[in-house]
Amino acid sequence: xxxxxxxxxxxxxxxxxxxxxxxxxxxxxxxxxxxxxxxxxxxxxxxxxxxxxxxxxxxxxxxxxxxxxxxxxxxxxxxxxxxxxxxxxxxxxxxxxxxxxxxxxxxxxxxxxxxxxxxxxxxxxxxxxxxxxxxxxxxxxxxxxxxxxxxxxxxxxxxxxxxxxxxxxxxxxxx
Numbered sequence: 001x002x003x004x005x006x007x008x009x010x011x012x013x014x015x016x017x018x019x020x021x022x023x024x025x026x027x028x029x030x031x032x033x034x035x036x037x038x039x040x041x042x043x044x045x046x047x048x049x050x051x052x053x054x055x056x057x058x059x060x061x062x063x064x065x066x067x068x069x070x071x072x073x074x075x076x077x078x079x080x081x082x083x084x085x086x087x088x089x090x091x092x093x094x095x096x097x098x099x100x101x102x103x104x105x106x107x108x109x110x111x112x113x114x115x116x117x118x119x120x121x122x123x124x125x126x127x128x129x130x131x132x133x134x135x136x137x138x139x140x141x142x143x144x145x146x147x148x149x150x151x152x153x154x155x156x157x158x159x160x161x162x163x164x165x166x167x168x169x170x171x172x173x174x175x
Contacts, residue, residue: 092175
């Protein structure tokens with residue numbers, strides 16, 4: 001059932017939220033009014049014949065929902081990605097050269113008070129890294145399967161007011 005939910009979210013997301021550009025200087029930019037960008041995953045992939053099964057994805061960036069000590073508000077202090085139209089992230093210098101698929105996610109938490117309520121909006125872009133490094137990216141995860149509907153980053157309670165947020169999935173690989 002979880003697999004079905006994730007696949008349905010991915011399908012529905014395309015019509016609701018688009019990430020139409022990936023700027024090669026490592027900036028994701030969109031023309032949507034409210035993008036609330038989030039997790040960025042990378043996968044080394046021969047993009048013409050990609051077989052994306054198994055543990056091949058690694059995370060290179062994340063914007064967390066960060067809250068202060070005051071009440072939950074609708075501003076950039078509470079939600080750093082709120083109303084952003086572009087987000088910068090750095091491709092780690094030790095990423096090996098090759099063709100990659102970048103998966104950009106935005107996780108909507110407004111209905112995430114129980115399992116299955118989070119909405120995952122995603123888009124992908126193909127990039128090629130040249131003059132890369134010799135790092136070993138990881139930890140590696142698979143999609144579907146990297147997330148569980150009960151993961152703390154996919155369940156969000158407004159009360160009591162949380163003061164931190166951990167995105168679902170693996171740790172960010174910094175190279």
